[in-house]
Amino acid sequence: MIGELEEKMRSFAEELYKIGAVKIGEFITKMNIPTPIYIDLRLIVSFPKLIELVSDIMVEYLKRMPQFDIICGVPYAALPLASALSSKLNIPMVMRRKEAKSYGMRKMIEGVYKKGDRCLIIEDVVTSGSSILETFRDLKEVGIECSHTLILMDRQQGGTSNLIKEGITMHSLLDMTHLLKYLKEANYIDSLVVDKVTNYMATTQVDLSSTTIPSLNRLNLPFTERIPYAKNCIARELFQIMTEKQTNLCIAADVTKSADLINLANQTGPHICLFKTHIDILDDFHVDVIGTLQKIAEKHNFLLFEDRKFSDIGKTAQMQYCNGMYKIKSWAKVITAHSLAGAGMLDALKQSDNGIFLLAEISTSGSIIDKNYATKTTKLASQYPDLIAGLVCQSPLFLSEPGFIQLTPGVQLDVESDGLGQKYNTPSAVIEKGADIAVVGRGITQSSEPAVAAEKYKRLLWDAYLKRVK
Ligand SMILES: O=c1ccn([C@@H]2O[C@H](COP(=O)(O)O)[C@@H](O)[C@H]2O)c(=O)[nH]1
Numbered sequence: 001m002i003g004e005l006e007e008k009m010r011s012f013a014e015e016l017y018k019i020g021a022v023k024i025g026e027f028i029t030k031m032n033i034p035t036p037i038y039i040d041l042r043l044i045v046s047f048p049k050l051i052e053l054v055s056d057i058m059v060e061y062l063k064r065m066p067q068f069d070i071i072c073g074v075p076y077a078a079l080p081l082a083s084a085l086s087s088k089l090n091i092p093m094v095m096r097r098k099e100a101k102s103y104g105m106r107k108m109i110e111g112v113y114k115k116g117d118r119c120l121i122i123e124d125v126v127t128s129g130s131s132i133l134e135t136f137r138d139l140k141e142v143g144i145e146c147s148h149t150l151i152l153m154d155r156q157q158g159g160t161s162n163l164i165k166e167g168i169t170m171h172s173l174l175d176m177t178h179l180l181k182y183l184k185e186a187n188y189i190d191s192l193v194v195d196k197v198t199n200y201m202a203t204t205q206v207d208l209s210s211t212t213i214p215s216l217n218r219l220n221l222p223f224t225e226r227i228p229y230a231k232n233c234i235a236r237e238l239f240q241i242m243t244e245k246q247t248n249l250c251i252a253a254d255v256t257k258s259a260d261l262i263n264l265a266n267q268t269g270p271h272i273c274l275f276k277t278h279i280d281i282l283d284d285f286h287v288d289v290i291g292t293l294q295k296i297a298e299k300h301n302f303l304l305f306e307d308r309k310f311s312d313i314g315k316t317a318q319m320q321y322c323n324g325m326y327k328i329k330s331w332a333k334v335i336t337a338h339s340l341a342g343a344g345m346l347d348a349l350k351q352s353d354n355g356i357f358l359l360a361e362i363s364t365s366g367s368i369i370d371k372n373y374a375t376k377t378t379k380l381a382s383q384y385p386d387l388i389a390g391l392v393c394q395s396p397l398f399l400s401e402p403g404f405i406q407l408t409p410g411v412q413l414d415v416e417s418d419g420l421g422q423k424y425n426t427p428s429a430v431i432e433k434g435a436d437i438a439v440v441g442r443g444i445t446q447s448s449e450p451a452v453a454a455e456k457y458k459r460l461l462w463d464a465y466l467k468r469v470k
Contacts, residue, residue, distance in 0.1 A: 115143030129159035218402035229403035231385035234355025250274035252441030269300030306332035314348030355389030363410030396434025408435035431464035
């Protein structure tokens with residue numbers, strides 16, 4: 001920090017808080033570490049006056065630094081800052097691509113430069129410094145020299161020392177200690193938050209030379225701790241419901257009469273987090289059934305889930321989802337899809353408030369799905385974290401992605417198969433094999449007392465989950 005710029009930085013810190021760029025809560029960093037504070041400086045593009053203020057401060061700061069021939073912003077968040085600075089100082093800018101183009105010159109650095117040019121790297125927020133190093137390496141590759149970086153905000157978690165090891169001096173306008181100080185003095189945060197963040201910074205220093213990035217195993221994490229990792233709204237809601245109701249039971253309500261379906265929802269409602277339907281097996285479907293199910297779902301706090309297993313080209317899948325007599329989109333926020341049609345179909349099914357469980361494995365003997373298909377499905381899911389709530393599978397395919405949910409069907413006590421290929425496991429066996437939510441159908445629907453059976457499955461599944469996360 002530089003003394004005379006302090007007042008400007010204080011008002012900058014307060015402005016950041018006012019526009020919502022400083023968030024207090026539970027978040028996940030790029031390094032997959034939970035954090036109680038998140039700084040989102042990408043927001044400032046929407047506040048031209050703030051860009052103006054910060055680029056003025058940068059210009060002041062640069063008066064004390066060596067001369068540079070070019071400026072490069074770390075993509076993408078720092079690009080508007082670098083470009084504002086470039087025009088204020090009349091120093092040319094170059095741009096680093098995140099990925100090389102698949103056509104043309106395949107250049108990683110765009111713009112006009114020559115070997116030996118001295119470049120100043122601009123970044124918004126630094127935790128470990130890893131993003132600056134990626135940019136630095138690409139610039140070095142084409143002969144551009146960089147030994148300084150000017151950043152807006154240092155989270156003080158090891159960035160300075162990681163960069164200096166590579167010969168880069170980091171200059172920051174603001175650091176976490178000062179941000180907390182200014183916000184506390186302006187009464188935006190209290191000392192509890194200051195202590196929590198300070199303690200967090202002290203215990204989460206990142207040394208890039210020795211770091212194996214902390215890998216998380218979702219099987220050991222309680223559902224509440226997985227909420228911040230979940231990017232899909234339905235996954236977050238399910239973690240919440242499961243925790244509140246202490247149930248990870250999904251009923252497969254495979255009955256063919258509407259009255260039976262409604263009875264099942266009423267009886268099992270208190271014990272389930274998801275009510276899974278195959279709406280097209282009802283002999284007497286009428287839209288009123290949906291309204292009734294919605295009321296019961298609201299009363300007992302569970303979600304309606306249509307196991308439609310979409311698998312067609314995008315356009316057809318979209319019509320199957322939105323149109324026809326079932327109008328699935330209007331009531332089932334949770335649906336299933338096969339992964340075989342790929343990204344186009346997922347784009348077609350995407351809504352802002354829905355969640356898809358992708359089928360990576362199937363619980364029936366003789367299935368032609370193999371390991372390769374399951375792995376590709378997992379990969380596809382990671383490309384759509386906003387849309388995918390989880391995977392339908394029989395084994396723990398994704399361990400280090402705690403934001404996804406493993407949904408496992410084929411669960412029944414005392415029965416191994418149904419004679420038509422379905423394979424069953426016990427509640428404790430599926431939880432051990434990574435299930436977060438277990439689907440039980442005939443184990444409940446064919447019981448003489450579905451409510452009692454549901455309660456029993458609920459207890460067995462929840463106990464097995466508690467044992468796993470202990
Ligand atoms: O791999 C899968 C995917 C989906 N299911 C569905 O789950 C239920 C299972 O019912 P049970 O009576 O418990 O056998 C059913 O609706 C299937 O369509 C599955 O079994 N396996």
